[in-house]
Amino acid sequence: MSPPQDEDILLRAGGGKAPLVRLRNISRSYGTGSGATHALREVTLDIDTGAFVKVVGTSGSGKTTLLNIIGGLDTAYEGTAVVAGRELRALGDGALSRFRNKTVGFVFQHFHLLEHLDSMQNVALGAFFSGGEGVDSLRRAEEVLVRVGLRDKLHKFPGQLSGGQKQRVAIARALFNRPALMLADEPTGNLDTRTSGQILSLFELLNREDGLTVVAVTHEDHLFRAATYGVRLEDGRVAEAGPS
Amino acid sequence: MRIRSLARFVRQNLRRNRRNFVFAGVGIVVGISSFVFFIGLGSGIQRVVSTEIFPLEANRIQVVPRLMQFEDAAAGRVIGAAALAEFARIPGVAAVYPRMKLAVPATLAMVGNRIDPAEIERISRMPGVRPEWLVAVRDFNSWMEIMADGVDPRLVAEDAVFGAFRDPEPGRPVPVLLSKRLVELYNSSFAKSRNLPPVNDILIPYLPTLPLTVNDSFVSRAQVHGEKIPLGIRLVGTSHHALLGGITMPLETVRKLNRVLRGEKAADTYESAVLEAESSARLTSVQEAVKALGFALDTSQQRMAESVGFVVTLVTLGFSLISLVMVGLAAVNIAHTFYMIISERRREIGLLRAVGATRRDVRAMILGEAALVGALGGVAGAAVGTAACAAVDWLAVRLLPEFPFKPDHFFGYPWWMLAGGVAVSVLFCVAGAFPPSRRAATLDPASSLSGR
Numbered sequence: 196m197s198p199p200q201d202e203d204i205l206l207r208a209g210g211g212k213a214p215l216v217r218l219r220n221i222s223r224s225y226g227t228g229s230g231a232t233h234a235l236r237e238v239t240l241d242i243d244t245g246a247f248v249k250v251v252g253t254s255g256s257g258k259t260t261l262l263n264i265i266g267g268l269d270t271a272y273e274g275t276a277v278v279a280g281r282e283l284r285a286l287g288d289g290a291l292s293r294f295r296n297k298t299v300g301f302v303f304q305h306f307h308l309l310e311h312l313d314s315m316q317n318v319a320l321g322a323f324f325s326g327g328e329g330v331d332s333l334r335r336a337e338e339v340l341v342r343v344g345l346r347d348k349l350h351k352f353p354g355q356l357s358g359g360q361k362q363r364v365a366i367a368r369a370l371f372n373r374p375a376l377m378l379a380d381e382p383t384g385n386l387d388t389r390t391s392g393q394i395l396s397l398f399e400l401l402n403r404e405d406g407l408t409v410v411a412v413t414h415e416d417h418l419f420r421a422a423t424y425g426v427r428l429e430d431g432r433v434a435e436a437g438p439s
Numbered sequence: 440m441r442i443r444s445l446a447r448f449v450r451q452n453l454r455r456n457r458r459n460f461v462f463a464g465v466g467i468v469v470g471i472s473s474f475v476f477f478i479g480l481g482s483g484i485q486r487v488v489s490t491e492i493f494p495l496e497a498n499r500i501q502v503v504p505r506l507m508q509f510e511d512a513a514a515g516r517v518i519g520a521a522a523l524a525e526f527a528r529i530p531g532v533a534a535v536y537p538r539m540k541l542a543v544p545a546t547l548a549m550v551g552n553r554i555d556p557a558e559i560e561r562i563s564r565m566p567g568v569r570p571e572w573l574v575a576v577r578d579f580n581s582w583m584e585i586m587a588d589g590v591d592p593r594l595v596a597e598d599a600v601f602g603a604f605r606d607p608e609p610g611r612p613v614p615v616l617l618s619k620r621l622v623e624l625y626n627s628s629f630a631k632s633r634n635l636p637p638v639n640d641i642l643i644p645y646l647p648t649l650p651l652t653v654n655d656s657f658v659s660r661a662q663v664h665g666e667k668i669p670l671g672i673r674l675v676g677t678s679h680h681a682l683l684g685g686i687t688m689p690l691e692t693v694r695k696l697n698r699v700l701r702g703e704k705a706a707d708t709y710e711s712a713v714l715e716a717e718s719s720a721r722l723t724s725v726q727e728a729v730k731a732l733g734f735a736l737d738t739s740q741q742r743m744a745e746s747v748g749f750v751v752t753l754v755t756l757g758f759s760l761i762s763l764v765m766v767g768l769a770a771v772n773i774a775h776t777f778y779m780i781i782s783e784r785r786r787e788i789g790l791l792r793a794v795g796a797t798r799r800d801v802r803a804m805i806l807g808e809a810a811l812v813g814a815l816g817g818v819a820g821a822a823v824g825t826a827a828c829a830a831v832d833w834l835a836v837r838l839l840p841e842f843p844f845k846p847d848h849f850f851g852y853p854w855w856m857l858a859g860g861v862a863v864s865v866l867f868c869v870a871g872a873f874p875p876s877r878r879a880a881t882l883d884p885a886s887s888l889s890g891r
Contacts, residue, residue: 259885259889260885263885266793268792268793268884268885268888269883269884269885288797288798288799289797289799292792292795292796292797292800293795295792295793295794295795296794296795297795301793301794303888305786307786307787307789307790307793307888309787309790311451311454311455312451320790320791320794321794321795322444323440323444323447323448323796324440324444324791324794324795324796324797324800325795326440326441326444368794372795
């Protein structure tokens with residue numbers, strides 16, 4: 196990675212394809228007045244379709260905030276965030292929810308699986324909100340669970356799965372609606388080194404074979420060797436960016 | 440989010456939190472059961488008032504001559520044959536039932552030892568007849584002056600169940616009807632205190648013929664002119680249309696007596712007439728037409744029924760309000776339960792928002808759960824309330840002493856009471872869950888997921 200060259204576009208990740216994510220002067224602060232915390236400051240960034248981007252930085256550097264803004268979970272930002280051709284802040288609740296349902300897949304550090312649902316039901320959760328609940332959705336859930344290597348865990352509940360298996364279910368859930376963009380927030384943060392390696396290999400596979408755009412936030416920089424591009428955030432600013 | 444998906448979510452969530460909801464639902468069940476209980480009791484008492492004490496007929500009115508008032512040109516019209524014909528011509532009138540007062544006083548002598556011993560013997564063989572009743576009947580001595588009137592037999596056709604209610608052949612007993620209210624008062628107080636047999640459907644057919652003297656008075660001899668006419672009278676039933684403080688005979692019998700004793704004018708002067716409208720919807724126009732003809736409406740029965748009904752309604756409403764307060768408190772409990780559940784499910788709500796749930800979906804899920812809790816609580820409450828009604832009814836009928844108009848059932852079970860109980864329950868639960876549902880819907884997904 197090298198310091199930003201272009202003052203407008205700090206990162207153009209994806210080898211010249213059309214940008215999937217287009218951030219311009221994104222700032223986000225919490226609180227008001229002198230007590231305000233500035234999580235992001237004037238971040239400008241393009242992420243092309245098919246890129247595998249890791250976002251690194253120390254705790255509190257703004258990584259998760261950046262991910263939340265790209266994923267449409269946080270629209271209280273300043274600047275412009277265009278993802279898959281949509282200016283997120285301009286979208287109403289319905290359109291923004293559809294965007295999260297169809298365009299983005301989230302993977303979290305704590306998996307966030309619903310304990311009362313089995314793997315298939317957890318994976319097919321998005322179908323409840325896209326009107327696609329039914330036999331087709333179960334078929335698709337099975338397909339993605341097989342894809343992430345959980346053929347024999349289709350009807351297991353989260354309590355019956357290991358940490359790595361839970362994260363695979365979460366990845367399958369993120370893949371369920373064939374998103375254009377996968378956003379992973381510390382996906383290996385709760386896993387041991389060996390399991391982390393397996394999960395990262397899965398991300399790499401999905402990026403390489405399926406062409407899925409992956410943006411992963413991590414503080415374990417060394418684990419994300421598979422990422423083709425890197426962004427380092429420091430104190431809410433892009434400190435470093437470029438091919439990793 | 441489709442209804443099917445919503446229903447599935449709601450079902451799953453309810454199953455997960457069933458312990459919380461059972462505790463929260465207990466208040467709903469108690470509130471709704473007491474609501475159903477009091478409405479049932481009120482409905483039962485209203486039924487007794489409107490069918491037994493002050494029966495109202497939706498499509499009938501009673502017409503009376505208007506009282507003379509200053510500068511009232513139309514006042515003073517009597518109800519005679521001409522007026523009856525005018526009533527019959529009013530559009531919407533299906534039938535006219537005239538009523539005539541016996542124009543002379545009459546006396547009734549009930550002397551127990553004059554009753555044919557064969558009749559007493561016949562009564563004694565009746566099942567359920569107590570020996571002390573027979574002794575009391577034999578010792579019974581009562582001479583009373585009574586009032587009498589005559590009604591159109593068509594009006595009381597359903598009430599005269601123990602004999603034909605028509606002007607009898609000469610020498611045969613005159614069929615008479617007694618007021619249901621009078622009989623009820625006699626049975627529950629007078630008969631009991633004097634050890635006399637009750638007048639009921641079992642005994643009426645066996646009651647002896649009693650001697651009535653028409654044109655006789657113990658009170659005012661001055662009213663009596665001409666011959667006394669002795670008659671035998673026989674009770675053939677009880678009726679709400681019968682005279683409250685006297686006996687009611689067939690109209691033709693009274694007409695003949697009036698003609699013989701007071702002349703032709705008395706035989707063509709009616710005390711009142713009951714007008715039957717083709718439907719209750721036409722009653723108002725019939726009433727207007729009657730007034731326009733110069734007659735008045737006797738609404739005393741209706742006013743009494745309304746007054747008593749109002750008091751019953753007021754008391755029922757009071758108790759129902761207490762029940763509703765209980766349901767309201769339960770709804771507050773429901774609200775607290777949902778606030779707690781939402782706090783527990785904060786991350787889950789964040790996740791649902793991340794996978795595509797809109798604010799409306801989140802709100803619908805919470806309100807759906809509340810509606811289901813309300814429906815289940817309402818059904819359980821209605822069932823418990825109905826069971827309590829049945830139990831108290833059973834006990835009351837058996838344990839309470841006899842009193843006038845003591846009903847066979849103290850409770851009513853109208854369908855709307857049960858449906859209303861469930862609806863109120865759902866309404867209150869949804870209302871209780873509304874503020875928490877708003878909070879859940881406005882949770883920021885990013886901070887919910889991070890647990891901030």
